[in-house]
Amino acid sequence: MTVRRLSAGLVAAALFAPGLAACNADGTPQAGSSATPSATASGSAPATGVPSDAKQALLDSTREISNGNFRFTMSGGGSTAEGQVHEPSQSAQMKVVLGKPTDDLSMTLDLVHIKPDSWVKLDLAGRTATSVPGVQKLNLGKYQHLDQTRIQGNRNLAFDFDQVDPAGSAVLTQGVTEVRKTGEGAYAGTLDVSKAADAGSVDPAVITALGPQARTVPFTAKLDPQGRLNELVLQIPAAGQSPAQEIRMTYSDYGNATPAQQPPADQVVEAPAEFYNLFK
Numbered sequence: 001m002t003v004r005r006l007s008a009g010l011v012a013a014a015l016f017a018p019g020l021a022a023c024n025a026d027g028t029p030q031a032g033s034s035a036t037p038s039a040t041a042s043g044s045a046p047a048t049g050v051p052s053d054a055k056q057a058l059l060d061s062t063r064e065i066s067n068g069n070f071r072f073t074m075s076g077g078g079s080t081a082e083g084q085v086h087e088p089s090q091s092a093q094m095k096v097v098l099g100k101p102t103d104d105l106s107m108t109l110d111l112v113h114i115k116p117d118s119w120v121k122l123d124l125a126g127r128t129a130t131s132v133p134g135v136q137k138l139n140l141g142k143y144q145h146l147d148q149t150r151i152q153g154n155r156n157l158a159f160d161f162d163q164v165d166p167a168g169s170a171v172l173t174q175g176v177t178e179v180r181k182t183g184e185g186a187y188a189g190t191l192d193v194s195k196a197a198d199a200g201s202v203d204p205a206v207i208t209a210l211g212p213q214a215r216t217v218p219f220t221a222k223l224d225p226q227g228r229l230n231e232l233v234l235q236i237p238a239a240g241q242s243p244a245q246e247i248r249m250t251y252s253d254y255g256n257a258t259p260a261q262q263p264p265a266d267q268v269v270e271a272p273a274e275f276y277n278l279f280k
Contacts, residue, residue: 061229068164076247090115091260113159119143134274143263144271168199185223209240
């Protein structure tokens with residue numbers, strides 16, 4: 001039994017291969033959400049210096065993310081992720097919750113990456129948690145040190161400091177096909193997610209299932225007063241066996257993240273084989 005067999009439908013992130021979520025997670029969009037543009041684009045540049053061209057404003061808004069010093073959140077498919085990236089110290093820290101307490105199986109991971117090491121504390125909960133192979137070696141309440149040779153290239157567990165954005169917003173905004181300015185620092189339109197399989201925030205399997213719909217996925221975006229991306233929300237239509245869902249990502253504290261802290265030595269054990277098997 002692996003994570004992929006246990007679940008379906010999480011907003012991924014660079015740290016997780018898309019498509020992970022706990023059993024029975026509700027992936028329907030939040031009530032009242034909409035990506036329908038409410039106003040046409042303004043032809044004048046705002047006083048903040050954000051470019052008047054709406055698409056260019058969105059493309060420019062992701063540049064600061066590449067500097068790798070920010071906090072972020074992501075949600076979708078009933079699961080969430082939040083954390084920070086601190087490129088100056090080559091570190092990142094994040095908490096990922098797959099599913100809800102009421103699900104048959106839910107999973108919480110506290111991940112710490114300080115190059116070249118990674119640690120994760122895993123918590124499995126729910127009615128079927130005890131059936132996970134090796135659960136007694138996994139639910140330890142301690143951080144498990146990860147063997148980098150075993151997680152290299154594994155988007156479930158590794159963190160790529162050459163691609164510091166967990167959601168891949170730069171890739172997503174490059175796929176914008178239509179956009180209108182709807183207010184000060186606010187935009188809405190559609191984007192082509194078929195070109196964003198590497199973004200980390202949309203399951204490639206869902207993109208395939210969407211077919212032609214993948215080229216016109218509604219979105220809204222908000223920029224901060226400095227023109228930096230603050231929020232990006234995608235409204236993913238139902239496709240195949242995947243229900244419609246809202247994928248929301250936010251960025252904050254640009255330039256003000258802090259270095260991740262290495263877990264205390266007495267709280268660290270080496271990850272057992274069962275852990276790596278869970279994420280194959």
